[in-house]
Amino acid sequence: MARLSNSMWDRYKYKVNGLVLILSCFFLYKNLFPQFPDAWSTKSIGSFEVTPMPYNLDSPYMHDGTYTKDFLLIFSQGEVADIRQAYFNIGAAPLSLTDMQDADAGILHGSQHGQEVHAIAPKVIQADHRAWLTIENWQGKLKTVSWAIPKNLHL
């Protein structure tokens, strides 16, 4: 039997789902014109000058059993080819190279034009935490530098 109610909702409720597709247009626009948080200050570490930038202001996420936060690191000075291995972690202190080099979590990768890193992080970033970059060069020299973490990334 035909439905007797003929309200606007009854007429269009099945078509309302199409509005979801408008979100696709919005997300496509965001994809084409991404907005990133501010880059942090540029710091020197050995022969390198590095500027980190978080990809977003979200809390760390679980990836391969490790809480992780993603960053882009721009090397404005120094050749990344001179790096034997480098790691980025967030915490009260830098993790020891001996621990980090057992796996690949937190290792810097990419190119001279931009190094990316899934930084090893705690589940919750707190005020006393800093971001630590540890670089080992081919001569075996180890250098570490740290950044204070902006408040907008704290709990």
Added chain:
Amino acid sequence: MAKLSNRFWFKLHGLFSLPIWIIFCFVCLTGTISVISHELTWLTNPDSRASNPQQLAEKPKSQLVDIVQKAYPTASISTVMSFESYIANTVIFTDSDKPYAIAYVNQYTGEIQEVIQGLTFKSFMRSLHAWLFFPWQNGYSIGYYLVCFMAFVMLGALVSGLMIYKKFWRSYTQPKLRIHQGKKTFLADLHRLAGVWSMWFLILMSITGLWYLAQAIMWQNDIEIEAHAPVVEVSQLPYGVADTPVRPYSLADAVNIAEQKFPNFKSTYIMLPEHFRDTYKVYGEGDGIFYDQYSYGVTVNPWNGKVESERSPEKMNALQTLSHIANPLHYGNIGGLWTKIIWFIFGALLTGMSITGFLIWGGRTVKAAKDTDNQRSIFSKVPATHLVQQDGK
């Protein structure tokens, strides 16, 4: 068990597909276009074509990398991909003025035909189809789940449709499409006919869709289907050397190792090391026709030439097998261009079914709504006292 009436199945059939019919139709349409996205690029962009009038042999991928590196000395090349023989290889790189660039390199002539930055048509269509561009966060995208949910819609619509049209096999032996008996009859015949003939396709799309859903749940819960390629032990890297060492094993060596390991191996996806503990990742296709173009491969240690990990259908567990056969079955690239055309035709039929289904429903409900309006307007003209008398009869 009580027998369910046709009316129930009709209602269920409508409930499965009507409430989200626009999204369903959109997902079907974008999927249909995605099937031939490479070919559409080939048609619309001459620079993407791998023309080979002189019948030259295909150049090795390592040579294509060298060609791009020579043309862009400051570039850092990350990936090389190949597709059908008529489509140019793509070499992906970054440069000081290019955060992400794709070079179309003709694999026969070695000519860099175009360098593009940003989204390609193929990536656009496949991202739109697979997750509607909804953002990814913590390993999941709501859009991806939304699209996967269509597998239930399709399966539900198929089962309920078959329960309504119980003697569906007649559509194979006596196909019926009445074109001169009004729009309603034509649409209903078309909907039924397309549904029955696309049954295999609906089942295939539903099953692969359910697999994509399972995959999404595993991604979100950090359950690895395929283990990450191992990194090089730090002890294998040179230590205490004055200059940056050169990796003793080249990309050409890594491809050669893969080719020796698998008969009829053709590399389709190569990733170069992204740091000094990284490996060459050489993936490709081999003898298994139902497997995707990444089902065979090795990761090669660039410092000692050792194979760090290996991938082939023989060594896959059930989940890995599913993950490698899902895409060819879903996108129809099992047998090259011809199977893609078949998938495109049935994708178009499926898109059409979502439209004819809506038109059938729309015809019924709009007519019913008009009838109700007419009834109301007739009653509004009848004196109230008369209505009371009528009711009192």
